[in-house]
C-alpha cells in the first residue's frame with residue numbers, strides 16, 4: 622500500500638464511496654503515514670468548517686416584496702402566449718387549414734368531441750417559457766385525437782388564507 | 783375569507799413533499815412555510831456564489847415566484863430541495879446572462895462578514911474559508927457549496943448544475959484541493 626494509491630482514494634473515502642475492503646486498507650495506511658493522515662485531516666477540517674458557516678439572511682422586506690409581487694395577477698396570458706408565437710402560428714396556418722379540411726371531409730358524419738375539460742388529463746413534459754403560462758395540457762379525447770389546453774399560472778391573489 | 787373546516791395538519795409539521803401538494807392546490811400558507819424553510823439556506827448559497835446582496839435577493843425572489851407559479855411541474859420523483867435549487871441556479875444563470883457588460887463571477891469584491899463570530903479561533907477559520915471559497919472559480923465554487931455547505935449528494939448536484947455526475951465530482955474535488963492549497967496551514971494540512 623503506497624501513498625499514491627491512498628491519495629487517489631482520499632476523496633472517495635471522504636465521500637463514503639469506497640468498499641469496506643478499501644476502507645480497511647486506507648485506514649491501516651493512515652495509521653502509519655503522517656503525511657496522508659494530515660492531508661485527510663485538512664480535508665475533514667475544511668468540511669467541518671464549511672458545515673458551520675453562518676446562515677445568511679435576505680433583507681427584512683424580502684417576504685413582503687415577494688407577496689406583493691405574487692399578488693399581481695399576470696396579464697391576460699393566453700393572448701400574450703399566442704402573440705409571442707405569432708410567426709410560428711402564421712407559418713402553421715396554411716397547414717392547419719388544409720388539415721382541418723381533410724379532417725372535416727373524413728369525419729363530417731361523426732359527432733364533434735366534447736370540449737369540456739375532464740380530470741383525467743395529463744401534463745406534457747414541456748414547461749412553458751412564458752411567465753404567464755403554467756403549462757400546456759394535452760388531453761386525449763375519446764376519439765383518439767388530442768386537445769391542447771393552455772393553462773394560466775396560479776394567482777396568489779385568488780386564494781384566501 | 784374562506785375557512786377550511788376539515789382538520790388538517792399544521793404546515794409546520796408537513797414535510798417538503800406534503801407542502802408541495804398543498805401548494806399545488808393553491809394553499810398560500812403552505813407556500814409561506816416553504817419560503818420560511820428555504821429562504822436563508824438558499825440566500826446563503828446564492829450570496830456566496832454571486833457575492834452580491836441585491837443580486838442574490840433578486841434571484842431568490844424569482845426562484846420563489848417560479849416555485850409558486852410552476853408548482854404543478856414539480857414531480858415527486860425529485861426531492862423538493864433539489865427542485866428548488868435547480869430553479870434557483872437556472873435563475874442565476876439567466877440573470878447573469880442578462881447582465882451587460884458580462885458580469886463575471888470570477889472577479890468580484892471581497893467577502894464581508896456581517897456578524898461577529900462567537901469563538902475567535904472558530905471565527906477566524908470561517909473567515910479564511912469564506913475568503914478562499916470566494917476566490918475559487920465560479921463553477922468549482924457552486925459545486926463545492928452545494929456539496930459541503932448544503933450537503934447534496936453528487937447526483938443531485940449534477941441535476942442542479944446540469945452536468946454529468948463525474949463533472950460534479952471533479953469540480954468538488956478540485957475545489958477541495960485548491961482550498962487545501964490555500965488553507966493548509968490553518969486547517970492542519972501543512973503546506974504540501
Ligand SMILES: [Zn+2]
Pocket residue numbers: 623624625627650654655656657658
Ligand atoms: Zn501515505
